[in-house]
Amino acid sequence: MPQSYYRYHVFFCINQREGGKPCCADKGSVAMRDYAKDRVKALGLDGKGKVRINQAGCLDRCTQGPTIVVYPEGVWYRYTGKEDIDAIIEEHLVQGQPVERLKI
Amino acid sequence: MPQSYYRYHVFFCINQREGGKPCCADKGSVAMRDYAKDRVKALGLDGKGKVRINQAGCLDRCTQGPTIVVYPEGVWYRYTGKEDIDAIIEEHLVQGQPVERLKI
Numbered sequence: 001m002p003q004s005y006y007r008y009h010v011f012f013c014i015n016q017r018e019g020g021k022p023c024c025a026d027k028g029s030v031a032m033r034d035y036a037k038d039r040v041k042a043l044g045l046d047g048k049g050k051v052r053i054n055q056a057g058c059l060d061r062c063t064q065g066p067t068i069v070v071y072p073e074g075v076w077y078r079y080t081g082k083e084d085i086d087a088i089i090e091e092h093l094v095q096g097q098p099v100e101r102l103k104i
Numbered sequence: 105m106p107q108s109y110y111r112y113h114v115f116f117c118i119n120q121r122e123g124g125k126p127c128c129a130d131k132g133s134v135a136m137r138d139y140a141k142d143r144v145k146a147l148g149l150d151g152k153g154k155v156r157i158n159q160a161g162c163l164d165r166c167t168q169g170p171t172i173v174v175y176p177e178g179v180w181y182r183y184t185g186k187e188d189i190d191a192i193i194e195e196h197l198v199q200g201q202p203v204e205r206l207k208i
């Protein structure tokens with residue numbers, strides 16, 4: 001398989017569901033996506049061959065959210081705040097070691 | 105590597121850029137995302153272990169758009185309309201053969 005365009009392509013579910021159903025948007029996912037994007041940029045990790053942080057529509061694992069998925073590995077995480085995002089960036093995206101304790 | 109949660113996770117860039125800059129949203133990406141989602145559902149391909157169609161923010165390949173990326177393979181496509189979407193669904197998502205002529 002040829003090398004990925006992005007070494008790590010990270011998708012944050014930021015879907016907003018109606019009627020009080022559990023959803024990632026109600027659990028701070030937009031702010032965490034912004035935070036991750038800023039951190040990755042500040043660390044110089046963003047760009048082709050490196051890391052891309054993206055928002056996505058409903059990833060359909062709503063009750064387990066807020067969720068992100070990291071491709072091409074297909075590793076799924078649930079995070080609770082900035083500390084978890086920092087861990088995912090530092091351990092997975094920098095060191096290449098998925099964060100076992102945050103996996104779903 | 106464990107099996108992917110989705111066998112094929114497809115992301116459509118639907119980003120809207122300002123000031124007339126090239127962007128996927130101006131090239132019909134929202135309608136094509138909707139079309140793909142409907143087709144995949146009609147074919148019974150959607151769901152865990154199968155196919156997920158998602159919208160995404162800017163995938164940052166704007167001049168080559170409208171773009172989609174299929175993970176975990178990391179295959180990128182440029183499409184021009186429903187015929188291309190049908191080909192990607194039928195050849196790649198059903199038969200497992202990436203559509204070489206649409207790759208970018």
